[in-house]
Amino acid sequence: MNAPMPTTHDDLQDLPSYPMERDDYVNPARALLTGPPISPLRFVGGSTGWLVTGYHEAREVLRDPRFSAERWRGDDAMRAVPESIRKERSSGAGSFLAMDAPEHGRYRGQLTRYFTVRRMRQLEERIEDIVAERLDALEAAGKPADLVRHFALPIPSLVICEMLGVPYEERELFQSVAAQLLRQDRTEEEFIAGRAALQNFLHTLVEAKRKEPRDDLISLLTAVDELTDEEIVGIAGLLLIAGHETTTNMLSLGTFALLRHPGQLERLRADESLLPQAVEELLRYLSIVNAFPVRIALEDVVIGDVTITAGQSVAVSIPAVNRDPALVDDPDTLDVARPRSSHLAFGYGIHQCLGQHLARIELVVGYRGLIRRFPGLRLAVPPEEVPMRSDMVIYGAHELPVTW
Numbered sequence: 001m002n003a004p005m006p007t008t009h010d011d012l013q014d015l016p017s018y019p020m021e022r023d024d025y026v027n028p029a030r031a032l033l034t035g036p037p038i039s040p041l042r043f044v045g046g047s048t049g050w051l052v053t054g055y056h057e058a059r060e061v062l063r064d065p066r067f068s069a070e071r072w073r074g075d076d077a078m079r080a081v082p083e084s085i086r087k088e089r090s091s092g093a094g095s096f097l098a099m100d101a102p103e104h105g106r107y108r109g110q111l112t113r114y115f116t117v118r119r120m121r122q123l124e125e126r127i128e129d130i131v132a133e134r135l136d137a138l139e140a141a142g143k144p145a146d147l148v149r150h151f152a153l154p155i156p157s158l159v160i161c162e163m164l165g166v167p168y169e170e171r172e173l174f175q176s177v178a179a180q181l182l183r184q185d186r187t188e189e190e191f192i193a194g195r196a197a198l199q200n201f202l203h204t205l206v207e208a209k210r211k212e213p214r215d216d217l218i219s220l221l222t223a224v225d226e227l228t229d230e231e232i233v234g235i236a237g238l239l240l241i242a243g244h245e246t247t248t249n250m251l252s253l254g255t256f257a258l259l260r261h262p263g264q265l266e267r268l269r270a271d272e273s274l275l276p277q278a279v280e281e282l283l284r285y286l287s288i289v290n291a292f293p294v295r296i297a298l299e300d301v302v303i304g305d306v307t308i309t310a311g312q313s314v315a316v317s318i319p320a321v322n323r324d325p326a327l328v329d330d331p332d333t334l335d336v337a338r339p340r341s342s343h344l345a346f347g348y349g350i351h352q353c354l355g356q357h358l359a360r361i362e363l364v365v366g367y368r369g370l371i372r373r374f375p376g377l378r379l380a381v382p383p384e385e386v387p388m389r390s391d392m393v394i395y396g397a398h399e400l401p402v403t404w
């Protein structure tokens with residue numbers, strides 16, 4: 001029987017605090033893996049909610065429309081947000097990650113055709129060119145070099161900039177805003193300031209594209225009658241941030257994991273046809289999305305033997321869910337030849353990642369390029385000295401010093 005939500009002050013203090021630090025460079029906190037599939041938790045901001053670590057339970061929550069993705073409600077559970085700031089913060093036109101149906105579908109429906117498997121395959125050749133250029137840049141940087149700076153960060157940034165029609169020269173702005181917005185301890189003031197800087201930049205860009213459309217996604221969106229500039233700015237901001245932070249960290253953390261499992265790396269070297277399933281396995285094993293999704297119950301919902309009451313928040317731990325034995329056997333083992341699993345690294349339900357096919361291609365082409373170009377690739381520092389992103393919503397490595 002799962003624990004009921006505690007009610008007394010002392011009981012609340014005893015609850016595990018969420019998000020939790022990982023046990024080591026990759027494994028989720030043990031406490032996440034050993035508890036019941038749904039249990040009470042205390043968010044770092046102080047309020048209480050439910051933690052879902054079971055694979056089946058997570059799918060139930062993420063596909064159930066009685067749970068809202070409306071971001072600010074979830075955030076308010078995670079952090080202690082002053083009332084004065086709530087109103088100012090919540091104007092997120094177009095940012096559909098934080099919307100429920102039917103509003104969510106109005107925006108996502110405008111984009112799905114640009115992110116299909118077929119469309120993404122058409123981009124593959126261009127992605128290969130970008131990866132080749134970044135391999136040259138990594139080599140030119142000289143040994144030792146930071147793989148994040150020269151390889152993992154530029155590849156997805158260049159790709160999403162080209163798709164959207166954002167000048168890559170302006171990357172400093174959106175990369176630094178992303179770095180600020182995704183810090184776990186960022187203040188609401190920092191959030192508002194960072195988002196305003198990004199919105200101003202994108203507003204100017206959208207205006208320019210309305211006057212002189214080009215062959216890019218933002219220009220295509222300006223041709224959709226029912227979308228306002230504010231909405232296009234919101235959509236573009238979401239794609240720009242979601243499109244580079246996540247893949248960057250998969251490229252670098254995936255490389256780190258393979259360097260720490262040389263046998264697995266050798267298998268990939270010996271048989272490159274394993275790469276697509278190796279990417280799925282790395283997505284499952286690393287589960288870089290650390291501190292969301294969080295959903296809010298719109299009414300009382302029974303999941304398993306727990307009743308989540310209206311207004312309570314539910315955090316799904318993707319790292320834990322993807323290590324549930326209900327998903328795969330021997331979940332703590334990295335096995336690049338494992339048959340593709342139905343992992344939740346890209347989420348589930350109506351918010352399942354729009355850019356997943358793009359991410360998969362970037363990862364296959366990126367890892368393949370590294371493996372071919374640098375047969376002697378290795379860490380340039382002891383693994384314990386790699387600075388991990390325990391302070392960020394998206395996990396990974398801040399830097400990855402490598403040599404070859």
Ligand code: HEM
Binds near residue numbers: 108244250293346
């Ligand atoms: C390895 C890379 C990636 C990972 C692990 C990842 C993970 C996720 C996850 C877990 C969600 C669901 C969030 C939720 O339910 O609250 C999501 C949503 C989303 N992702 Fe990704 N993502 C990746 C790459 C990308 C890329 C390259 C794009 C570029 C376009 C992208 C765009 C989006 C968008 C727009 C959503 C919101 C979808 C919706 O609300 O309908 N992601 N992603």
